[in-house]
Amino acid sequence: MKTKSDRIMIFDTTLRDGEQCPGASLNHREKLEIAQQLARLNVDVIEAGFPIASPDDFRAVKSVAEQIKGPSIAGLARCLNKDIERCAEAVAPAGKKGRIHVFLATSPIHRQYKLKKDKAEILKQAAASVGYARKLCEDVEFSAEDASRTEPDFLAEVTRTVIDAGAATVNIPDTVGYAIPTEFGALIAFLFEHVPNIRQAVINVHCHNDLGLAVANSLAAVQNGAGGIECTINGLGERAGNCALEELVMALRTREALCHATTGIHTRELFKTSRLVSRLTGMVVQRNKAIVGANAFAHEAGIHQDGILKERSTYEIMRAEDIGIEGSDLVLGKHSGRHAFADRLAKMGFRLKAEEQERAYNRFIDLADKKKTIYDDDLVAIARDEMEDVAGIYVLDYLHVSTGTKTVPTATVRLKKGEEIIQDAACGDGPVDAALMTIDRITGIKGKLLDYNLQAVTVGKDAQGEVSIRVAFGADIISGKAASTDIVQASAAAYLSCVNRLLHSRAGVGKKK
Ligand code: KIV
Ligand code: ZN
Secondary structure: OOOOOEEOEEEEOOOOOHHHOOOOOOOHHHHHHHHHHHHHHOOOEEEOOOOOOOHHHHHHHHHHHHHOOOOEEEEEEEOOHHHHHHHHHHHHHHHHHEEEEEEEEOOHHHHHHHHOOOHHHHHHHHHHHHHHHHHHOOEEEEEEEOHHHOOHHHHHHHHHHHHHHOOOEEEEEEOOOOOOHHHHHHHHHHHHHHOOOHHHOEEEEEEEOOOOOHHHHHHHHHHOOOOEEEEEHHHOOOOOOEOEHHHHHHHHHHOHHHHOEEOOOOHHHHHHHHHHHHHHHOOOOOOOOOOOOOOOOOOOOHHHHHHHHHOHHHOOOOOHHHHOOOOOOEOOOOOOOHHHHHHHHHHOOOOOOHHHHHHHHHHHHHHHHHOOOOEHHHHHHHHHHHOOOOOOOOEEEEEEEEOOOOOOOEEEEEEEEOOEEEEEEEEOOOHHHHHHHHHHHHHOOOOEEEEEEEEEOOOOOOOOEEEEEEEEEOOEEEEEEEEEOOHHHHHHHHHHHHHHHHHHHHOOOOOOO
């Protein structure tokens, strides 16, 4: 029986596959902020983007490679020389920690319909690309896209070939989230039996969550020899997302005796990382999400509460502290000074610029006038709003709505754009609709609301409401968030933040699209 745990490599692809999640695109500063937090979390590899995809992606990978110390920094490339060269240039500043990650589809469906290539051509292209990438970078990974739907014998042949060509890591993706755990575990075991040189490389897996099995499939792979897991924070990613890093890591840690595997992750950074990614991508974490959801450690039932008070392990398999969730108690009052406020935000992982800090402090003082109790979560909501680095284009200066059972909902909105002040009014089918219509009239940009989500930031009738929205402006889909004790104001501010982000992206200031 195995007694020693294997150290599993955690390859985080939040900034690449995670960012492919519709509506979750990030600007340059946001990508760097997430990369810094991933380094604090101590992931082994950060996949920072797909350098050939756009100039913004290239710049992001290059900046991450320049500035982030600790993890290896990977960039994605198709098995094409122009992709590989661009990727090599982007990861070069990371020196020995730079990695080129090339991928090529191997399954019959992809070979026939997408690539129109036979097996021999795939083997040739994979080997040539790995060989070429090795000339430009010491650390090369190969991914057999749609591996789980590839004939196992052919997948074994591909794996052997790319290891011979110099790949130090071979990734076996379940690209369309089709596998189930027993089957996927058996595929990894099959490769270990049939690829003679397999121990010269690390075998990664990269599971998508279309059937809700990404974490289960990744665990099955670990139990059958996989040495690395590709995953994302909060399970973000294409379609239903990728394996959620926080779930995988805590499953390995909680059930180490069975899985015989550990990671280097500093688990106390997990909650903070999840919050940061949710805030910057605008992708809300569902309350009952495992590990990082608001309810993950909340015990509602009397029997459970009684058990917990007697002995925590009766109903708790993990400790909230181990994930970095601290009590959400009263922290500050309206007499708290700037220093205490800044200190508290810094302890929660926020790094605000001086002007953002000042705006956030003023908001906090306003809130303390309106609200009896200020919680950490209130401060997080304020800091999130004020860290909007695109806040400067249009600023909400004044909002008045009139609404009621026998009134046509009407909004008057005043926006500031630099020195200019623009005011207008419009009616809508409710106060939020009226406010957003007025913003459209002022800015001349028409957005279509795709999602609208309102959540209380904390408990109590005086809680701030946090509005998260996704808006389509033609083909551009943008997410925004804002909080206020007035939910119409929060809605208008969230919408305005989408407009500002759109304008920045169209001006090429940060967004990819
Ligand atoms: O899902 C997938 O197959 C991928 C590869 C590019 C690794 O994201
Ligand atoms: Zn993927």
